[in-house]
Each structure stands twice: as structure tokens, then as C-alpha cells.
Amino acid sequence: MVAEVTQYLPADYAEGQFIGRAQGPDGPHVLAIRGGRLFDLTETVATSAGAVARRIFDGGRDIGAVEDGLPEGWSLLSPIDLQAVKAAGVTFALSAIERVIEERARGDASAAEAIRATLEEKVGAGIRSVVPGSAEAAELKAALIAEGMWSQYLEVAIGPDAEIFSKSPTLSTVGTGALIGVRSDSSWNNPEPEVVLVCDAHGEIVGATLGNDVNLRDFEGRSALLLSKAKDNNASCAIGPFIRLFDDGFTLDDVRTAKVELQIDGPEGYRLEGTNDMGQISRDPTDLVAQCLSEHHYPDGFVLFCGTLFAPTQDRDTPGAGFTHKVGDTVTISSPRIGTLQNTVTTSRDAPAWTMGISEFVRNLAARGLIDRI
Incomplete structure (x- = not known):
């Protein structure tokens, strides 16, 4: 075939x-x-x-x-092989609030709904209205500290330094059509539909593709020091379908205005839809790339997940428990100018072993x- x-x-x-x-x-x-x-x-x-x-x-x-x-x-x-795989987190106001919810709920999905309402009322408008690293952001930070509302996630959301982390080892990413893995011991997790920038060793952005930065909300919610365990697991990073190269008809401005659609179809007939609107990102893609470069070197180039606006709150089974994956979910991530990345969910334990290392x-x-x- x-x-x-x-x-x-x-x-x-x-x-x-x-x-x-x-x-x-x-x-x-x-x-x-x-x-x-x-x-x-x-x-x-x-x-x-x-x-x-x-x-x-x-x-x-x-x-x-x-x-x-x-x-x-x-x-x-x-579509990538030897490039380093990096990711930016908490680059949208909504995702910042959701990360604070995870932290305050200590990874317990059942506690999220009540915390969400309080945080959105007290923090939401402020985060949406300031430029990260600006004087206004510093004033908001001081006010939130005074109210006992400060969080490490708000630091990277509105502070001068973006959260940049290593998502997946070289050669470990999976492409469209492959199984994607969620840890078997996670009970609160979700896909993260993102635009992925493709850069050379000098940080020049040459094109873009799509990615699924699979996220374990329970693990990271218990402790931010569990970020690596929450993010880097077998088959937990999907990228594809192809790298669309920049030319006269597709430029960085198309990335800045891209809308990334998500659809999850569950084996029991469940459906969830969402959108990641790059127009609402709090830091420009070029700023994220500069922060990724920082004082580092990537001799084989790198790719950078830009973060996501999408954070599912729709209940799946238990009222108030929100969304979490089931084995057999089909996750479809698409953007009109970039293409479609589609994967079926299994556990990282049961996904095909990663064998082609360097x-x-x-x-x-x-x-x-x-x-x-x-």
C-alpha cells in the first residue's frame, strides 16, 4: 500500500x-x-x-x-533528526493561569475548577494586559506578591525571562501517523498543539511545522522539578508533517497569525475541539528564539515549540475533573498553511521502543x- x-x-x-x-x-x-x-x-x-x-x-x-x-x-x-528539540512554556496568558492552577491543586484535577474561578478573577486581566519584562509587568508582579498570589509560572509569563526547556532527545521525536505516548501512571494530562519553529545553528528561522508537546498536568502540578518527567517520555513528542520553508508565499508573519486547530476523538465517541491562536502569544517568536539561543550553541540547529493557548477544562468522565487522555484517542492538530499532524494515543510504556539513537x-x-x- x-x-x-x-x-x-x-x-x-x-x-x-x-x-x-x-x-x-x-x-x-x-x-x-x-x-x-x-x-x-x-x-x-x-x-x-x-x-x-x-x-x-x-x-x-x-x-x-x-x-x-x-x-x-x-x-x-x-521531519527533524539531528536538531536539538527545545520548547517554550507559559507563553500565553491562559496557559499561565492553568499552570498556576496545577501548582495550587498539587496535580489534583478535582481541585482545579474552584481554583480556576478565583485565579481568573484576580489575575487574568492583568496578565493579558502587560508586555512580559516591561515596567508595567514589574508593577503587576509587586502587586501580586503583596496579595500572596505570586507563582513561579507567573514569573516566566510576565517576567523578562521566558521558560525554555529541552523537550526530547535528538532523534526521539515521532511523526504524523505514529503512536504518541502518555505515561501509564498519569491520571491528568493533555495534548498541547503548537507551532514549531525550525532554526539553523545561528538562530535563523527557516520554516515552521506543527508539534504536540504532550503534557502531564498531575506530575508538573505536584512539583515544577518534575517537568522533565512530565515532558520527556517515550513517544511523547510528535512533530510534523513536513517543515514548510519560508519563501515569498509563506513568511514569519504567517506564523505570527497562525491558528492551530485541535480535535480529539475518543474511542468511546467523545470529541473535544480547541484552538491555539498565535496572535495571542505574549512573546514574539523571534524573542523566544533569541532566549533559546541565549549563551548556548546548537551546531546542528534546533527546533522550538512556541507554547500553546490551549488548556482543556471540558469534563470527560467525572464532573469537575476536566479532561485527560484515554488510550485510543486520535489527536489531530492542523493549521491551514502548515498541514496536519495526526497521532493515536497509547502509553509511553506500550509505544514502540525508541531504538534509532545517534x-x-x-x-x-x-x-x-x-x-x-x-
């Missing part, structure tokens, strides 16, 4: 340029889409990180029209005579 591609691409894919990856019988391949056709770049550049770093987007072996799909036996992978990846390229084309 030929793997479909068009179902994951934006409607205007024939006018855009894209970089992606696919698993073939011999190993990973680097793909390009130009003029509505698929090209295999692997003989020229064997990693998407290398394609971005050296701007190798042209050429390659013509596979055929995009609507004809991938070759027999191929499947889409996450050493295995290098061995595969060496066996195929591609080691000098990284």
Missing part, C-alpha cells in the same frame, strides 16, 4: 516548499516537496539538519507527484555510503 501524503499537507502545498523525512526499507530518507512533486534528497544530503544548515532544498531524485504518495513500503517520519543512525548512514553527506 502506498503511503498517502496529501492528507497531511496544506491545501496550497503545490505553491510551497517543504522538507521532510520518510522511513524506507534501507533507513531514513530526506524528502523535499517542490511544485507539487516529491524528491529524495538523501544522496545529496542525508539529514534534514544538514539540508537546513546548508540550504540544500533543490535537486534530488524525482519520486513523483505528491498525490501519488510515497514509494511502496515507505512511511513518514518526524549511534544506530550513524551506523545506518555509514552502511549506505552516506556518512559524508550528513
Whole structure:
């Protein structure tokens, strides 16, 4: 069966340029889409990180029209490989309030509803009205401290420093169509539909894709020091479908105004819908990239999740308990100019093991005579 591609691409894919990856019988391949056709770049550049770093987007072996799909036996992978995977958190006012709720509820979903009403009344308008790091934000911080309302999450929401963390190890991300993992011992969790910026080693943003920054609200709510356990688990980071490269028809301004739609379809017939509106982000994408660079270096480039406005409060089973995933949920994240990322939820324990780490990846390229084309 030929793997479909068009179902994951934006409607205007024939006018855009894209970089992606696919698993073939011999190993990973680097793909390009130009003029509505698929090209295999692997003989020229064997990693998407290398394609971005050296701007190798042209050429390659013509596979055929995009609507004809991938070759027999191929499947889409996450479009990134050697890049570092970073994420920005608490970049929207609503998500800031929800993080404070998690903290005050100590990860207990049943306590969230009452806390939410109080916080929204006392904090919501203030967070929405100030620019992070500004004098007005400092005044709001002082007022909240005086009222005993301050939180570490409000610090990164309105303070000068954004929350930037490492989401997932190199080569561990999964692509569209793959199973995505939630820890088996989590009882309060949700997807996080986000725009993911793709940057070279110098921090230049060359394009964008979509991501699901799976979040465990119970773990992080108990302690922010559990962030790594809440965020970095087997199959817990989905990215895709392709990197849409910036050109005259798709620019950073399209990212700034992007709307990312989320739909969750549960095995019992449950449906939840939501939107992440990038127009409401509190920090510009270029500021987030600059803060990610900071005093660091990313020789193979990096990708950066921009954060999300979406924080589900709709009850699923128990009144007042809010939303949490069930095994079998289908999570569909889409944006008109970027495409569709779709995954089915399982547990991180039961998801396919991550086996192609850096050493295995290098061995595969060496066996195929591609080691000098990284």
C-alpha cells in the first residue's frame, strides 16, 4: 500500500516548499516537496539538519507527484533528526493561569475548577494586559506578591525571562501517523498543539511545522522539578508533517497569525475541539528564539515549540475533573498553511521502543555510503 501524503499537507502545498523525512526499507530518507512533486534528497544530503544548515532544498531524485504518495513500503517520519528539540512554556496568558492552577491543586484535577474561578478573577486581566519584562509587568508582579498570589509560572509569563526547556532527545521525536505516548501512571494530562519553529545553528528561522508537546498536568502540578518527567517520555513528542520553508508565499508573519486547530476523538465517541491562536502569544517568536539561543550553541540547529493557548477544562468522565487522555484517542492538530499532524494515543510504556539513537543512525548512514553527506 502506498503511503498517502496529501492528507497531511496544506491545501496550497503545490505553491510551497517543504522538507521532510520518510522511513524506507534501507533507513531514513530526506524528502523535499517542490511544485507539487516529491524528491529524495538523501544522496545529496542525508539529514534534514544538514539540508537546513546548508540550504540544500533543490535537486534530488524525482519520486513523483505528491498525490501519488510515497514509494511502496515507505512511511513518514518526524521531519527533524539531528536538531536539538527545545520548547517554550507559559507563553500565553491562559496557559499561565492553568499552570498556576496545577501548582495550587498539587496535580489534583478535582481541585482545579474552584481554583480556576478565583485565579481568573484576580489575575487574568492583568496578565493579558502587560508586555512580559516591561515596567508595567514589574508593577503587576509587586502587586501580586503583596496579595500572596505570586507563582513561579507567573514569573516566566510576565517576567523578562521566558521558560525554555529541552523537550526530547535528538532523534526521539515521532511523526504524523505514529503512536504518541502518555505515561501509564498519569491520571491528568493533555495534548498541547503548537507551532514549531525550525532554526539553523545561528538562530535563523527557516520554516515552521506543527508539534504536540504532550503534557502531564498531575506530575508538573505536584512539583515544577518534575517537568522533565512530565515532558520527556517515550513517544511523547510528535512533530510534523513536513517543515514548510519560508519563501515569498509563506513568511514569519504567517506564523505570527497562525491558528492551530485541535480535535480529539475518543474511542468511546467523545470529541473535544480547541484552538491555539498565535496572535495571542505574549512573546514574539523571534524573542523566544533569541532566549533559546541565549549563551548556548546548537551546531546542528534546533527546533522550538512556541507554547500553546490551549488548556482543556471540558469534563470527560467525572464532573469537575476536566479532561485527560484515554488510550485510543486520535489527536489531530492542523493549521491551514502548515498541514496536519495526526497521532493515536497509547502509553509511553506500550509505544514502540525508541531504538534509532545517534549511534544506530550513524551506523545506518555509514552502511549506505552516506556518512559524508550528513
